[in-house]
Amino acid sequence: MNFRQLALKNIQGNWHRYVAFFLSSTFSVMVFYMFGAFIYHPEVANGQIRAANMVKEVLFACQILIVVFSFFFVLYASFAFLKTRKKEFGLLTLFGMTRSQISRLMFYEQMMIGLLSVGVGIGAGMLFSKLFFLAIARLLQTDSPLSFIVPPQALLQTVVGFLALFLAMTLFAMFSVGRSQIITLLRAAKQPKKPPVASPWLTALAVLCLGSGYYLAFTTSLKLILVLMLPIIFLTVLGTYFLFTQASVAIIHRLQRMTGLYYNRTNLIAISQLAFKMKDNARTLFVVSVLSAVILTASGTIYVFYKNSDKQVMEQFPNTISFTEQGLNAPKGIGPEKIKAVLAAERASLAKELKIVGVQVPLMLDGSRALDTKALLISEFDYNRAAEGIEYTAPLQIAPGHAVFSYPYRNSDVKLMDKGSQRTVQLDGQSWALEMDGQVTGGVINLLGEPLGLLVVNDGEYAQMMGKVPDDRKLVYYGFDLNRWQEHIATVEKVKQSVPEEQRKKLFSPASIYAANKQSSALSLLIGLFVSFLFFVASASMLYFKLFTELQDDDNQYRALMRIGMSVSEVRRIINVQIGLLFLLPVVVGAAHAAFAYKTLANLLSMNIWSYGALVISIFAVLQFGYFLLTRRAYMAQMKSL
Template sequence: MNFRQFAVKNVQGNWHRYRAFFLSSVFSVMVFFIYAAFIFHPDVINGHIQGASGVRIGMLACEYIIMIFSFFFVLYSNSAFLKSRKKEFGLLSLFGMTNRQMHKMIVYENTFIALIAIAVGIGFGALFSKLFFMAMSELLQVESPISFYLAPKALIMTAAGFFVLFQAITLFTVFQIRNSRIIELIRAAKKPKTLPVFSGWLVLLSVLCLGTAYTIAYFTTAQKVLFVVLPVIFLVVLGTYFLFTQSSVAIFRRLQRTLPVYYSGTNLIAISQLVFKMKDNARVLFVVAVLSAVILSASGTFYVFYQGNKDQMMENYPHTIAFAESGSDAHRVIDPAKLKEVLQQEGVTIASEMKLVSVPWPTAEAAGKNSEAKANPRVVPLLISEDAFNREVAAPGKLKAIQVERGHAVAVTPIPAEISKDSIAKGMTFTAQLGGSSIQLLVDDIREGIHIVPSMLNYKGFLVIDQGQFDEMMRRLPDTETYALYGYELDNWEKAGPAVKKLEQLVPKYQQSYFVSRVESYLTLKQMSSLTLFIGLFVSFLFFVASGSMIYFRLFTELQEDQALYKSLMRIGVSIKEITRITTLQIGLIFFIPCFVGIIHAAFALRALGNVLSLNVLGYGLVVIGIYLLMQGVYFLITRRLYLKQLTRL
């Protein structure tokens, strides 16, 4: 048996340690290759696929993320392997192996693993790239599916990039044992551990950091989010670090002093071990908790944007088609009769329709203001009657009806006052000459966040006034000084794109800005959000696999110590069933404690996102968290089975 064969045999003998690292590396290579295959696809490079250029930029960014993340992941993995094999290296040194030969053996082992991982990863990438191209074709809405093509550049970049990465890390890690003496290597696993201690001040600091960060995130607003995001991240990371390095030790030390719990069943053994395991694994659990928070926050954000697009679009565009006409009976934009005729020809049915006659306020002058504004419905508030609002807006949308006295008004605005500096404020008085007479309106109340028509057709919103006062105004004003707002809600509007395009062709170019539709905006937004979700979930899943693998590595690093401990316990009468229960509890806590900490972090992050977007993201967040817990549970069961299988080989 030559030296290379000896290295291969070592890999086979330590396969239970290499398994998770190998599978994680394969998945990283596979995702990287699939993205590269799309990036270097001829149709994408030549611009034959509409929208593919933007996706290509996003995928290039993901490639950098994957490579950087893989570097640190492989670095940590190699360090964990070397630590778990110090006794083995000490024995090999004792039998005459030189440092040079040991370094050579490690290089051979890692090269062997790297070549297989790269080959298998590219193989799976080639296998699934066709499915990936089909999915991208559907998301990009191309007429014919993207053809299957394995770009040579993708193959070369993936193979060369990961091979260099593996080799660079291998050369970096072999020097960790270059100065270790034989006796240190042999006794590495037998060094006595001191009882973990904690600082009460650092425990308090972790609570204060997390509490402050959560409070800021919970109450943040769209105006403040850019200023608080970095301080919140810093506080969360700092608090999480001390939570695992200090608070976890304090909690388990407290359990040791809680005698009814400590002396119940096998808790004495489990808690005593967990005191040491939580301290020894604190940094790993800290990293996994942060990764879990990143995974859940990113996935939750992608999912919120994907699922919330339709709700947001329905709110911003209360009608599928809306347009404004100068004059209540003029049809300079489009004739409603012609609109209905086109829709009927296209097989599109109208679910509901609205016609709202309004009067533009001639000036923007309010109490304390002297500015003048042109009579344009897009920059000044529009006056509408209370009956028209209650009939056309409140009834279909199930909003509260408005009752207003003569000389008073209720403002209805699409944008909250805290966002728009030009919003109408409660108590503001509007005074102007309208229809040959002076009129004054006092704003009694504000209804914010209500879109009567798309915001592109009205800038400052509406003033709802008394019906009698509005009728008198209409009798004094010529028809040319009024505006008619039309809105049509279509059945199955998501598929009404061809009909809407035909209607847009009938609108004169100089009137195009007064005709809006939610269909094209929704389809464009849905396409981009679907692509973002699709691409982002790949990277999020990669992070998830890596975070689970880090716990897997850590468990198997301590396998020999646990085997010796449980062998001693069996000698004094502890059964295999009890050992299994103790081990399951310990693995479960190590797996799920950082998971639940990450969930709490992500919950507050999604709360902040909901504040910024003015959306209730709780339902979306629960879906993402549920899927994450399910996957984490599956990973836990697999790891538990493999670990117990190795542990019981006493």
């Protein structure tokens, strides 16, 4: 038997350890190749696909992320495999195998796994690349889908990149084993373990860090998020580390002092073993918990923006179609009747029609953004009519001599108009003193550039003020709201085409902004799903590695327990508890971190996102539970005593 055959036999005999690493690596290669296949596709490279440049940049950034993540994942897996085989290498050395021969054996094994991962990953990438192209082409609304092709650049980049990655990690592992002494290798699995001890100070620090991070995340606002983001992340990560390395041990010691629980059936064995396992697995649980929080936060954020892309647009631009005319008697280049005729021909029903007459007036804003700008002065009646049916607005009641500033950006917490401040409006040589009743946020009509907002005054005062304004200075706003406007984007385009070309720049519709937002958010969702699932598979595989590195020791322990009278069902119950906690704790901690991240996002967007967050967390928990069932089944199958 030569070295290549021996390496192949070793892989076959230890396949239960390699399978998670192989599948994770294969999925990384597959995603990397599909992203590269789109980037280097001739139709994309030649600029034939609209908005392809933006997608190329995003996918290229994701490729870099995949390579960096794969580097650390393969590094971790190499150390995990090395730990389980140190005794084997020690025996081989004792039987006369030289270190160079062991290095050759490791090289063949690792490179076989690497070549198999790259080959299967590229094959799967080719198989699914057509579906990936179809999905992106649909999101980009191209006239025809991308043709199936295997770009040589993507193929070469994937093969060279991942083979270099596997080679570097193999050489690193060979160097690590080559420096070890025989006695160290033989005793690697029998190093004495000290009883785990928790520091009260570090346990308190874990509680303090997590509590502070959660409090800042819960109370932050748009104004403070840039300042508090890094402290929140730092406190949460540091608190998570000490939660698993210190607080978990303290909690288990507390359980051991609860005699009613500790001495009940098999709890004595399970909790005693758990104290050592939590200490041994603390760093793995910490890394997987942080990865879980990243997956849940990123996926939830992308999903929220995808589901609310239309709502975000409508909060700033509530009217489906709008245009303005300067002067009451200006020549009608567009005309509301022409617009309504096109809408009727396209069977688009009107939900609301607006005609608002106002005038632009100078206005000084308060706060840190104090500046001279212009606002559109309108009546209280016109504002309430425009705000009717908009969920985030309430009717205004304005007393004579008072006014309210309406700012169209609802999610802004910037204070631009203080309550009780005084303003003077100049109209054709006459001054009108107004006391401001503060500001309201959220658009009720479409505003672009100047005027920056609306100055809403009492109806009687509005009539007096507008009576002093010449007709040619008045601004007439026309707005049209369509029922189910998201289904009538093509109709809006036909309305634009019906208007004389020189007048089209006056016509505005948020439908084009919505279409662009929907396209980018859908692309982000698609790409985010790939990357998030890659992170999920890799993080779950880390738990798999950790579990199987301790398989032989666990098997010996369970055999000893069965020899002193413990039944198979009791041993299985202990195993279920220990494996279940290994997979459950990262989900619980990651979900807690993500929940406070969702609260921060809800504060920034001024909206309720808990239903979206709950859905993402539920899907993640189901996937993790499925991975737990598969891992438990494989683990039980390898336990010789069971």
